[in-house]
Amino acid sequence: MDLTVQDIVLHLTANIELPEKTVDQLITGSLDRKVTGIIIAFMPTHYVIEQAIQHGANLIIAHESPFYNHHSHTDWLANDSVYVDKRKLIDEAGICIYRCHDIIHRFQPDGITEGLIQALGWSSYVEQRLPEADILSFPEGSTVEAIAHHVKSCLGIEYVRVAGNAELVCRRAAVLVGFRGNGPVTIPLIQNEQLDLIIAGEGFEWETPEYIRDAVQQGKSKALIMMGHAESEASGMKLLADRLGERFPELSVRFVGEKPLYTVI
Structure with a gap:
């Protein structure tokens, strides 16, 4: 049976009461799109998106927003070249990005x-x-x-x-x-x-x-x-990847980590 983005979202949100102003949402793509593979990440960085494309996955489930602010607003970035190039990569590859922030913090236990x-x-x-x-x-x-x-x-x-x-x-x-x-x-x-x-x-x-x-x-x-x-939250998203892989064995589910953001000089 073909699974859609909506099917995965319904699984994630089952028995979860989200806050009225939740940040969890489908940020790019559409809910009715057939899922070809899932990438789980803490942050949907340019590298993570490239990894999704390389592995033939069209759904990224990420803890944080791809667009540098908690509520995923993009109006203030409209003329920013970094945002424009990242959005172009996402759209041309047909990548759906779903934010899983409030949901996973409401699991029992967190x-x-x-x-x-x-x-x-x-x-x-x-x-x-x-x-x-x-x-x-x-x-x-x-x-x-x-x-x-x-x-x-x-x-x-x-x-x-x-x-x-x-x-x-x-x-x-x-x-x-x-x-x-x-x-x-x-x-x-x-x-x-x-x-x-x-x-x-x-x-x-x-x-x-x-x-x-x-x-x-x-x-x-x-x-x-x-x-x-x-560093404190990536392990939780890796655990989510393991669980989704068990729940949906027909799909390729991968966790993609990033190098630490800062270096000490």
Whole structure:
């Protein structure tokens, strides 16, 4: 049986209550198009689109928008050459791009957080799953430095950023993916859950990092590891690719990752 984009979307959204102003939508293409293959990605970059074309896939399911803003608006890009060239590539190849952001964060448990926890091999450490974070209890003797090296090794990334004392022995931590690393989210968790460590994707640098700096200057044992936004969420999209591949064995479903966006010089 031929599967359409609509069939895949209905599967993704089954039993999911999306917010009124969801960003999840078909951004390019049409819902009635027959699916020839699926590419799953964190970000539908130019490279990811080229990979879809190379593998004969005409549906990209991506966590973030292809067009550099959360709501996928393009009016402000109409005369921008980077946007024009990217859109031309998409349209000429007949690529459908579906945004899967709010959906996967509403899986039970959160699909992005679950993918990261599995990639890090920390499933047995999870004490509690909250909407915004997983609370972990680490084995005795785990230092922030060792945890940071473990994150780098498991995710295949060259660096993370650490605030606070890297030699701190960590007992309890919270893992927050994407842009959940901001102070209004992390600071109440630190207090309410008696955390030693925050492990997050990213957040405003003047909030959680500065809170950690003040805490350390006051003699409190606190630390922060920032992984990067994509680095914290790509594993969740890879997990989605594995699950869609099992659900639709008649289709080629591939996860396409990107190199880290930044290099340290």
